[in-house]
Amino acid sequence: MSKRILVIGAGFAGMWSALSAARLLDLHGSTDVEITLVAPDPHLHVRPRLYEEGPANFRAPLTAIFDAAGVKFVQGTVERIHVDRRAVDVLRVDQHAVTLDYDRLVLAAGSRLFRPAIPGLAEHTFSVDQTDEAVELETHIRNLARQPDTPARNTVVVAGGGFTGIETAAEMPARLRAALGEQADVKVIVVERGAAIGPDLGAGPRPVIEEALRELGVTWQLGSGVASVDAGGITTADGQRIESSTVIWTAGLRASTLTGQIPGQRDTTGRLRVDRNLAVEGVPGVYATGDVACAATDDAGNHTMMSCQHAMNLGRSAGHNVAADLLGIEPIPYSQPKYVTCLDLGPWGAVYTEGWEREVKLKGADAKKLKHQINSEWIYPPRADREAAFAAADPLRIVVA
Incomplete structure (x- = not known):
């Protein structure tokens, strides 16, 4: 009987979770596990670029990549998660309600801008x-x-x-x-x-x-x-x-409200606390990744930020580990000890820092060149080729050296 990994969300963490899970299943020749991803839109919205001019252009199609990797896409919105019976209620784009069972769940539903109750x-x-x-x-x-x-x-x-x-x-x-x-x-x-x-x-x-x-x-x-x-x-x-x-x-983010349907511990932004394998603590079969996960990045007490930089690696790790869980093999604990920032400063340039102390390494035009490369190349999906997608989805791949 086939099993199902269900991924909620097609942002950076959700996309990479699905591809990384598919990669590990392919490596082990597993054909009895279905990967299904649910999201409202079959595109990666390149959210880190939305401050730029032309935001309607900052999205990348995912259908061909998912087809190449063997990921089933369901276009719709998750309305309810039932962890007690491992099922999710989905309202599809055609307004038809369906319930999807799962053996393992990866919550990658992202975050939203926090809008407090300020008058007007x-x-x-x-x-x-x-x-x-x-x-x-x-x-x-x-x-x-x-x-x-x-x-x-x-x-x-x-x-x-x-x-x-x-x-x-x-x-x-x-x-x-x-x-x-x-x-x-x-x-x-x-x-x-x-x-x-x-x-x-x-x-x-x-x-x-x-x-x-x-x-x-x-x-x-x-x-x-x-x-x-x-x-x-x-x-x-x-x-x-x-x-x-x-x-x-622009003041602050909060994790998807779907985290409230998972009976786990959360931080002040609503993110679920996860172990080093990105499994939600105390909730069997459920993993959280990206902006809905509060995960340790290292052994020095640092934790993930709500950022593309962390979401991409969190996704690769979550997908690998959820598939490893089903296959009964050892997971690879999530680790991302190197932290960098590259802040765009408009026509002036940019500033690039390394480490949690944010030591400035580049500024002005040199940093702007790096920022352009990050925004236009590094954060986009791989091409719709199975081999290329799986190579990019390796959880041990070093993105920031």
Whole structure:
């Protein structure tokens, strides 16, 4: 009787989980295990690029790759996970409800931008979190020229001075001038409630970030977050008013709400705590990976970030280990001791760091060249060739040397 590995999600972690599981099954000549992946769209949405211009173009088709690897794709949305009977309720794209049984489950449902209950935030802010949201922002910017020339029209507020906020802010001056004209008096303001820009990035790259933003004409206000948003701008927690027709919310992520249907322990962002093999602690047969997993990256106390860098290797490891579990062979514990960052700083360039201390190794044009290679090559799926896909899905493959 055949068995089933069920993967939920077709992001970086989900895609690589399916391919890595297929690779191991192929290596062992196993023909009695079906790999099924469920997701709303048969494309990899290249989310790390959505701050760039042209976000509608940042997606890669997956159907041919899955066909080549022998992965069955079900287009739909998971509505309920029943761990007690190892089944998942799915609403297919044709609105037909089906229940899929599984022997092993890999939850790779990703994350969403966290939108707290701030008055007006839901109605009056944009984001670059999902493709449709980034497209909506791009359309809005292009249409700004139709509005009267006012300080509000010419001002973009980026709420949140973290990784995404900085990358988004660095792009905005050039995009505003492209829409409004080179002589427009544009302003881009980052509002960060912390005491420093890029609080999670640490002190290492901060001088480079500040230098780049200053040269781009981006300013920042620290120590007070957004208290309310309306059609004309924002009011900060300390009572300051900033008039703006374009407020972009970038402050924080939360794991998919599907994690709440798994009876495991979670961290403050909703991620499931997993062991070194990425199995959910205390829940037999269930693995978590990517942005829904809180996993140790090494033996020094570091844990995964909600990032493409970690999601890709987490996916390779989860897929391998879930298949190894079914085959009864030894897993390969997840390990990713080398941590790097490459932060895009718009036309100025970029900054590349290594280590959890984020020691700057490259900046400016040299780092920008690396960032372009990462964004346009390294994070995209392999070609739709079985051998190439399996080679790329090896959990021991070194991506960052």
